[in-house]
Amino acid sequence: MSSRDGWSATCAEHDRRAVRGGGVTGSRIYRRLGELTVALFLLIVFTPLPNLLATSLAIPPQLAPAEAIVVLGGGGVWPDGTLSNLSLRRALHGILLQQKGLAPLLVFSGFERDRHPTELEARADFARELGVPSQATLTVNTTTTRDEARRIQALLRPRGIRKILLVTDSQHMARAQLLFERAGFEVFAAPADDFSNISEHPEGRLELTRRVLEEILARLYYRLAGYL
Amino acid sequence: MDELFLLILLGLTSVGAYLIGKRRGLSWSEFHRAVGSMLESVGFSLVFFLINLGLGVSLILAIRALTPWFVSLYLADNAVLLILSFLQGLTFQWWRATSAREEGGQGIPR
Numbered sequence: 001m002s003s004r005d006g007w008s009a010t011c012a013e014h015d016r017r018a019v020r021g022g023g024v025t026g027s028r029i030y031r032r033l034g035e036l037t038v039a040l041f042l043l044i045v046f047t048p049l050p051n052l053l054a055t056s057l058a059i060p061p062q063l064a065p066a067e068a069i070v071v072l073g074g075g076g077v078w079p080d081g082t083l084s085n086l087s088l089r090r091a092l093h094g095i096l097l098q099q100k101g102l103a104p105l106l107v108f109s110g111f112e113r114d115r116h117p118t119e120l121e122a123r124a125d126f127a128r129e130l131g132v133p134s135q136a137t138l139t140v141n142t143t144t145t146r147d148e149a150r151r152i153q154a155l156l157r158p159r160g161i162r163k164i165l166l167v168t169d170s171q172h173m174a175r176a177q178l179l180f181e182r183a184g185f186e187v188f189a190a191p192a193d194d195f196s197n198i199s200e201h202p203e204g205r206l207e208l209t210r211r212v213l214e215e216i217l218a219r220l221y222y223r224l225a226g227y228l
Numbered sequence: 229m230d231e232l233f234l235l236i237l238l239g240l241t242s243v244g245a246y247l248i249g250k251r252r253g254l255s256w257s258e259f260h261r262a263v264g265s266m267l268e269s270v271g272f273s274l275v276f277f278l279i280n281l282g283l284g285v286s287l288i289l290a291i292r293a294l295t296p297w298f299v300s301l302y303l304a305d306n307a308v309l310l311i312l313s314f315l316q317g318l319t320f321q322w323w324r325a326t327s328a329r330e331e332g333g334q335g336i337p338r
Binding site for chain 1 (some may be wrong): 230231234264266267268269270271272273274275298300301302305307
């Protein structure tokens with residue numbers, strides 16, 4: 001008997017016994033789900049599928065002179081008050097764009113928790129330390145991407161600002177760009193990633209898949225909620 | 229390179245486990261059944277994970293809607309949830325298996 005026949009016979013025996021207990025359908029469904037999960041896991045870990053997915057969803061840079069650079073919140077601060085890698089990466093990219101003269105004003109968004117310094121304070125301090133004048137920096141306390149678009153609209157539109165360079169990670173950019181465009185801005189994407197969209201290692205591809213799925217679910221939620 | 233290393237490592241330990249199993253007289257048909265049970269455990273774990281995730285997201289949205297507090301949806305995006313869901317799935321599968329053994333044939337054989 002071949003190995004495949006052995007497997008089929010075992011499954012059939014399993015099902016026969018399970019039928020007596022009324023559990024065959026359940027067992028079969030869970031086994032199929034298990035097979036699907038294991039196959040998907042192997043596909044993610046051992047093939048470049050996550051890289052293809054990530055690069056197809058990512059928005060490339062569209063750098064152009066603007067009136068403000070908007071750096072979206074993300075990652076917050078660590079318990080010792082240090083900016084998280086994601087937040088630091090975005091803040092630094094925004095500061096470099098400002099120092100290159102692409103826009104005079106730098107807007108930091110972030111969520112104010114009880115912890116001090118907050119992400120906003122830490123980002124503003126970081127910008128000052130790197131030579132950005134205080135008057136060229138604005139901060140805005142926000143919660144979600146949708147909230148960021150609304151609050152930054154309320155902050156910048158009265159100042160007559162319409163063209164912005166938007167700094168967030170390349171996966172998040174499509175959703176954020178659409179929300180800011182709906183808020184009346186002309187948006188130039190300035191992605192800053194703390195994780196490459198191309199990973200050459202199994203563990204990296206697993207992490208990349210998590211990030212891609214997270215963004216796909218977020219887009220789905222925003223669409224269902226009517227935000228996009 | 230990483231992939232090859234992992235495959236060689238897993239291949240070596242799998243062959244080692246097979247040889248130990250053979251020496252102890254474990255049967256090939258039981259191995260097939262064990263793989264089936266493992267797949268069912270993974271299936272249960274996936275279901276637990278999806279339920280945990282769905283419930284987590286629903287709870288966060290309910291807190292946002294019913295209270296003045298803001299809770300981030302990223303709270304539900306946690307690798308620990310995946311691992312704990314796997315333990316839930318494994319436990320549930322073993323519960324079925326041991327119950328079936330006691331009742332003589334329901335659910336999982338043996």
